[in-house]
Amino acid sequence: MTQAIIELRGVGKSFRSSDGRERPVLQQVDFTLREGEIVALLGQSGSGKSTLLRIMAGLVQADQGEVQYRGQPLHGPARAISMVFQSFALFPWLTVQQNVELGLEARGVAQATRAARAAAAIDLIGLAGFEGALPRELSGGMRQRVGIARALVTEPDVLLMDEAFSALDVLTGERLREDILQLWRSGSMPTKAMLVVSHNIEEAVMMADRVLVFASDPGRIRCQLAIQLPRPRDEDSQQVRGLVDEVYALMTAGATRRAAGAGETAAEQPASALLTDRLPAADVARMDGLLELLAEPPFDGRADLPQLAEEASLTDAELLPVAHAVAQLGLALLAGGDLQITPLGRRYVDGAHGLRQDLFGQQLLAHVPLIAHIRHSLEQEPTGELPDAPFLRLLSEQLGEAEAQSVLRTAISWARHGEVFEYDLRTSALRLPTGDEAPG
Numbered sequence: 183m184t185q186a187i188i189e190l191r192g193v194g195k196s197f198r199s200s201d202g203r204e205r206p207v208l209q210q211v212d213f214t215l216r217e218g219e220i221v222a223l224l225g226q227s228g229s230g231k232s233t234l235l236r237i238m239a240g241l242v243q244a245d246q247g248e249v250q251y252r253g254q255p256l257h258g259p260a261r262a263i264s265m266v267f268q269s270f271a272l273f274p275w276l277t278v279q280q281n282v283e284l285g286l287e288a289r290g291v292a293q294a295t296r297a298a299r300a301a302a303a304i305d306l307i308g309l310a311g312f313e314g315a316l317p318r319e320l321s322g323g324m325r326q327r328v329g330i331a332r333a334l335v336t337e338p339d340v341l342l343m344d345e346a347f348s349a350l351d352v353l354t355g356e357r358l359r360e361d362i363l364q365l366w367r368s369g370s371m372p373t374k375a376m377l378v379v380s381h382n383i384e385e386a387v388m389m390a391d392r393v394l395v396f397a398s399d400p401g402r403i404r405c406q407l408a409i410q411l412p413r414p415r416d417e418d419s420q421q422v423r424g425l426v427d428e429v430y431a432l433m434t435a436g437a438t439r440r441a442a443g444a445g446e447t448a449a450e451q452p453a454s455a456l457l458t459d460r461l462p463a464a465d466v467a468r469m470d471g472l473l474e475l476l477a478e479p480p481f482d483g484r485a486d487l488p489q490l491a492e493e494a495s496l497t498d499a500e501l502l503p504v505a506h507a508v509a510q511l512g513l514a515l516l517a518g519g520d521l522q523i524t525p526l527g528r529r530y531v532d533g534a535h536g537l538r539q540d541l542f543g544q545q546l547l548a549h550v551p552l553i554a555h556i557r558h559s560l561e562q563e564p565t566g567e568l569p570d571a572p573f574l575r576l577l578s579e580q581l582g583e584a585e586a587q588s589v590l591r592t593a594i595s596w597a598r599h600g601e602v603f604e605y606d607l608r609t610s611a612l613r614l615p616t617g618d619e620a621p622g
């Protein structure tokens with residue numbers, strides 16, 4: 183066994199909810215991040231993944247259990263551990279160089295050293311020549327590279343990435359992920375271990391040596407799967423497709439699975455599954471309308487939800503599923519009661535119908551496991567067609583019949599807009615769009 187870098191033993195955390203009650207968010211989490219590995223963490227929204235990362239970085243204190251970094255109890259932020267967030271978290275008035283130097287300034291590195299190290303990190307992540315640019319002059323992918331450079335400039339021992347790719351469009355996210363894997367493989371970054379939170383099963387399988395599946399309410403590690411494929415990995419290869427299917431299965435099955443080499447935790451409770459997540463019941467026209475409203479003045483890309491509801495003439499109950507839907511698809515971010523358009527959301531709003539369909543389809547495949555699962559299943563059928571019944575049954579087991587119907591209806595309406603699949607009302611069959619290429 184290689185050396186443990188971060189060790190969590192019996193970690194628990196509760197938050198007080200708005201009605202004043204303590205709500206457990208994490209319970210009995212045992213996990214060891216070891217030297218030389220990339221671990222992916224998958225789990226549904228609100229299951230406590232970000233909280234776990236903050237605890238590992240020493241940014242938040244656990245209520246129960248123990249956190250150790252290289253054999254020492256972790257109290258407070260650890261210098262050797264860097265985090266990359268989903269939202270780019272750059273200072274808009276600072277240049278790329280200045281944004282990256284901030285990572286060092288916070289650690290008291292002398293100014294002369296800072297400049298050289300920041301320049302090296304910027305170069306490493308492929309942004310040479312953009313040192314003087316302001317964040318708004320960069321594409322979303324480039325901005326996220328700045329965020330990563332800021333994390334890498336401190337030469338962290340451990341890199342924790344919290345959905346670092348999910349606000350990017352699929353291709354940009356993939357390219358950035360590949361570049362990071364390349365740096366990792368080449369040994370040009372000093373980082374010894376990475377933990378990557380993702381909503382994307384394929385991303386987890388492509389990146390990780392080990393995939394942890396998180397269960398919700400309270401968050402805990404449900405099971406894990408070792409990924410022993412050599413790198414670089416081919417996402418179209420049979421092994422990768424097979425593992426993606428296996429992770430889907432792990433996330434839906436009630437049974438506990440233990441992967442080879444997984445000596446640690448495997449909780450027994452059935453997880454709330456990603457594949458059978460409820461989908462926010464939002465129709466596409468409303469999503470479009472909301473994004474357009476959000477992009478324009480007076481909001482200019484960021485709005486307080488209650489104000490947005492008023493402007494859109496929607497009640498909160500009507501607005502929330504729409505806001506959740508655009509957030510789930512990476513077209514906007516929900517943070518602190520605000521809805522903020524992402525660069526991808528901006529492209530979507532500015533795009534013509536065809537581009538909108540393409541982007542929407544890509545995001546569905548990347549962020550809605552149910553839709554990706556149906557699409558993959560249809561692609562494996564010579565006729566490109568399957569009855570809806572097995573999918574409904576799968577959903578019903580978790581959600582009950584009425585909710586299952588509603589979730590499938592939502593999935594179908596979204597999938598039609600993104601041209602991911604069609605539904606034939608007459609035969610109750612799902613099928614690939616006729617004569618259509620796979621989006622993305």
Ligand SMILES: Nc1ncnc2c1ncn2[C@@H]1O[C@H](COP(=O)(O)OP(=O)(O)OP(=O)(O)O)[C@@H](O)[C@H]1O
Pocket residue numbers: 197198207225226227228229230231232233234
């Ligand atoms: N500071 C806080 N105060 C109160 N509740 C919190 C706080 N931070 C997180 N929570 C709650 O803890 C739960 C887990 O949140 P967390 O952000 O860790 O989940 P997550 O798995 O990262 O979700 P997502 O996939 O949406 O990012 C959520 O219900 C959230 O509302």
Ligand SMILES: [Mg+2]
Pocket residue numbers: 231232233344
């Ligand atoms: Mg999170």
